[in-house]
Amino acid sequence: MNAIGVDVGGTKIAAGVVTPEGKLLNEVRYPSSGPTERLLSSIARAINDVGDGYEVGGVCLAVPGNILATENRVVFSPNLHTIENIDLKKEMKGRTGLDLTVENDANAAAWGEFRFGAGAAYDHLVFITLGTGVGGGVISHGMLLRGAQGAGGELGHMTINATGPRCGCGNRGCLESLASGTAIQRRAREVAAEEPGSALGRLAINRKVLGEDVTRLAREGDKAALSVLEETGMWLGIGLAGYTNVFNPEVIAIGGGASAAGDLILDAARREVHLRAHSPARDLVEIKEATLGPESGVLGAAALARDASGEYVLGT
Ligand SMILES: [Zn+2]
Structure with missing residues (x-):
């Protein structure tokens, strides 16, 4: 039906x-x-x-x-x-x-990826969406993890850095405050000011830098833009290493607007997971882009x- x-x-x-x-x-x-x-x-x-x-x-x-x-x-x-x-x-x-x-x-989106998208062939999936905020969902043994009140799976608000930037939730250093599209824009402004001679720095003098600008400049080889996405990937990877240890997923699927940067973010995240997560979970987990889009x-x-x-x- x-x-x-x-x-x-x-x-x-x-x-x-x-x-x-x-x-x-x-x-x-x-x-x-x-x-x-x-x-x-x-x-x-x-x-x-x-x-x-x-x-x-x-x-x-x-x-x-x-x-x-x-x-x-x-x-x-x-x-x-x-x-x-x-x-x-x-x-x-x-x-x-x-x-x-x-x-x-985000739990619904995770279920979508599990039934019809990047997680369709698996029973154990972690889904993260990198948009204005960071949402997440966990499927374990083919079931959506909801917790006692249905409030579970808030992966975006795990603290990654206790003294990090202020998050929309009021806390400091949540994954959301370090790896969302909003965080990429904030960090791009900072790096542009530090490196005014870079392509990123020159763009920031003329107008507001958007997430897609950072991705485009990074693809064109601008080191400042690349460093913003690599740093984003590192923070993301610290979060994913934790989820890998906790949930032992077969796949971590990354969706949301900022995932358009693809491997420019994900390669750094994979490196971090390899460094921080434990074997055998880190050897199994595959970190890839979600497939269903919005x-x-x-x-x-x-x-x-x-x-x-x-x-x-x-x-x-
Ligand atoms: Zn938060």
């Missing part, structure tokens, strides 16, 4: 009807801006519009931030405060007539909706 996956982000809501094989049959997008009441009606409209004319067996709402899955609500969402502390299942039941489940967006949230949420209904037997 088809299912609806809804990915609610800081700027937009994407909803899709997805087949059991992971094919996207229909998709709609609406803005997630405005006060809470408008956000809730936009989510409901996305669900109603996308599912119109399709037979649908379940709905899962993937939401950003710290969730309390047992109460179907978001406790804290730094990029979407309007979604906080609302019983989303109850609100959506009233507006759409449908029962839905609530999941953290659709992983919608695809994963839809698969979770279906899997929660019992169609996919967890752990098999």
Whole structure:
């Protein structure tokens, strides 16, 4: 049976009807801006519009931030405060007539990669998304690690450097503060100021440097830009070495906008994992790019909706 996956982000809501094989049959997008009441009606409209004319067996709402899955609500969402502390299942039941489940967006994306993407051939996967923030999800023995309250798998907020930069969560030196797209931009500004004669330094005099600029200049051989991505990869690798030791995954899949830098970041991360993680886990783990792109949230949420209904037997 088809299912609806809804990915609610800081700027937009994407909803899709997805087949059991992971094919996207229909998709709609609406803005997630405005006060809470408008956000809730936009989510409901996305669900109603996308599912119109399709037979649908379940709905899962993937939401950003710290969730309390047992109460179907978001406790804290730094990029979407309007979604906080609302019983989303109850609100959506009233507006759409449908029962839905609530999941953290990165957990849903991890499930998407596990069912249909980079982790499809494996039972043990760690997924990391490098975007504005850093999200993560863990699949072990074919099951999504949720923890006691559904709040587990927050890999982006593991402390990597106790005296590192301030993170959006208020802590210092989280992986997110050192390896997100935002962190790459911040570090690029610093390196540009230290090396004004580099291509990166010259660009920064004229305009704001974006993550994709750093990748482009690094590909062109600019040492300053290369050093920013290598340093990012080192911090990422310190995190991944920890996850390798803790979860013993077969694959670590890296997605999100900043993953477009590919091996410019990942080679440094692999080196760090090799140095820091323990054998035999470090010898098994393969660190590679995720394959689903920005659709992983919608695809994963839809698969979770279906899997929660019992169609996919967890752990098999
Ligand atoms: Zn943090």
